[in-house]
Amino acid sequence: MKKLIAGNWKMNGTLSSAGDLARSLVGGLGKSSDLAEKLDFCVCPPFLHLEKVQGVLAAQGAVALGAQDCALTVNGAYTGDISAEMLLDIGCRYVILGHSERRQYHGETDEMVAAKAAKAHEKGLVAIICVGETEKERESSLAEEVVGGQIRKSLPASANAENTVIAYEPVWAIGTGKTPTAEDVKAMHAFIRGILKEKLDNPDAIRILYGGSVKPENAGVLLNIDNVDGALIGGASLKAEQFLAIAAAAAV
Ligand code: PGA
Numbered sequence: 455m456k457k458l459i460a461g462n463w464k465m466n467g468t469l470s471s472a473g474d475l476a477r478s479l480v481g482g483l484g485k486s487s488d489l490a491e492k493l494d495f496c497v498c499p500p501f502l503h504l505e506k507v508q509g510v511l512a513a514q515g516a517v518a519l520g521a522q523d524c525a526l527t528v529n530g531a532y533t534g535d536i537s538a539e540m541l542l543d544i545g546c547r548y549v550i551l552g553h554s555e556r557r558q559y560h561g562e563t564d565e566m567v568a569a570k571a572a573k574a575h576e577k578g579l580v581a582i583i584c585v586g587e588t589e590k591e592r593e594s595s596l597a598e599e600v601v602g603g604q605i606r607k608s609l610p611a612s613a614n615a616e617n618t619v620i621a622y623e624p625v626w627a628i629g630t631g632k633t634p635t636a637e638d639v640k641a642m643h644a645f646i647r648g649i650l651k652e653k654l655d656n657p658d659a660i661r662i663l664y665g666g667s668v669k670p671e672n673a674g675v676l677l678n679i680d681n682v683d684g685a686l687i688g689g690a691s692l693k694a695e696q697f698l699a700i701a702a703a704a705a706v
Pocket of ligand 1: 462665686
């Protein structure tokens with residue numbers, strides 16, 4: 455399967471810097487057309503920058519657009535929410551759901567993530583469902599139990615290998631510069647693949663991304679581990695050359 459290299463821009467930038475970043479990405483990929491052939495790409499800017507970024511990406515077509523969240527309801531009286539339908543309308547193909555920052559700062563539960571993913575699927579979006587243990591949970595040897603529980607509860611019945619991507623992001627590795635060992639990543643991704651067997655008809659076809667402090671320096675190791683089918687990249691996705699260097703390491 456083609457690896458997916460996804461950028462999570464989080465709450466960063468301005469309309470103008472988002473456009474510049476998208477242009478740099480498209481320009482960089484234009485110069486290395488084999489990358490665009492070997493890998494799938496997506497970037498997830500803040501809601502307010504989606505339209506601008508879509509305008510830049512659409513011209514080239516190699517990078518898909520994604521959002522960082524969607525509502526768990528359909529359009530209606532939900533002040534401040536953005537629906538899956540609106541994301542589709544603006545040109546999104548992907549939506550990140552259940553990121554640990556949403557779980558931590560917005561109280562999102564597995565059940566809410568599943569409801570959001572079901573809405574995304576209804577509209578034809580691909581849900582990137584994030585799971586991952588905290589440092590305390592890993593130290594207490596609870597990582598598999600936590601991640602297994604999140605997957606069992608966060609995937610709606612509509613999930614399949616085409617409309618869902620799993621992102622394993624240990625909470626303690628996000629934005630910290632720390633990463634698990636290659637052995638730990640290998641073991642967790644194999645474990646996740648096993649859990650997916652309970653939920654899906656074709657668990658081998660679903661992508662399982664790794665996320666958490668992916669950088670050009672560690673991408674070669676992290677992205678070439680069995681069952682690592684791409685990366686969800688935060689900080690390093692804000693610099694086109696770093697994002698592309700990670701992609702290059704994934705493509706070898
Ligand atoms: P990071 O973030 O690459 O900055 O660690 C990853 C993420 O939160 O998706």
